[in-house]
Amino acid sequence: MWYSYQVGKAPGYLRDENGDIQYESYVGADGEVYFYTDDEGKKIPKESGEMEVLYSNPVKFWGTITSQLKNAVMRAWGSDSTNNYATLILAKHAKDSDGNELSLPFGARIWLHSEIKMKPNGSPDENSADYQVSGIMNEALNETSYYLQVLQQSEEKT
Structure with a gap:
């Protein structure tokens, strides 16, 4: 498994239908498109006005994830549904x-x-991840349990 956590925020940029960043530009009198550039000559991206969450580089780790939560365990997390949650x-x-x-x-x-x-x-x-940590239970002597929200259903690979 791999994990990543939030490390900051950066300005979000407008993107075209291919996911490429759009840049500030204007159409000159000759009909050509010209791009605005910064002091280093780099094109200036169009900001969306929203902040984008940045995540750390993913790090490999080992643990046990189960989606077979029993009712008593679910109640400990304050939930009554096992469909969209798992435990690490x-x-x-x-x-x-x-x-x-x-x-x-x-x-x-x-x-x-x-x-x-x-x-x-x-x-x-972050949208490509399988799970998000939604709760932490660390009162046990030898283990820590993490309540995971399922972000996407994926087929188990062998």
Whole structure:
């Protein structure tokens, strides 16, 4: 599995039907399109007026995800539906593939089966993730449980 968490925000840009960024421009008297540039000669993108969430580079980790939640477990999370939720179980002080202690924050994205897609700005596309951390239960002695919201249904790969 892979995880990524929010690291900041950046201005969002208007995009065309292919997903390419649109740039500030004008049509000259000769009918040609000219682009506005900054001091370094780079084209200036058209901002959408919205901020885009940036995510960290995905890091590999190991844990157990189950979508077979029992009613008692669901009640502990305050939910009465098992359709769109799963549980991730990690050992206390578990480490990721970089050797860092694993502590997933609220909103972290997890890829189990889906391909990690990247945005044009180099940030992982959070919409390509399989799960989002929606709750954390760390009272147990030897493990931490994470309540995961299913973002997309994917077929299990073998």
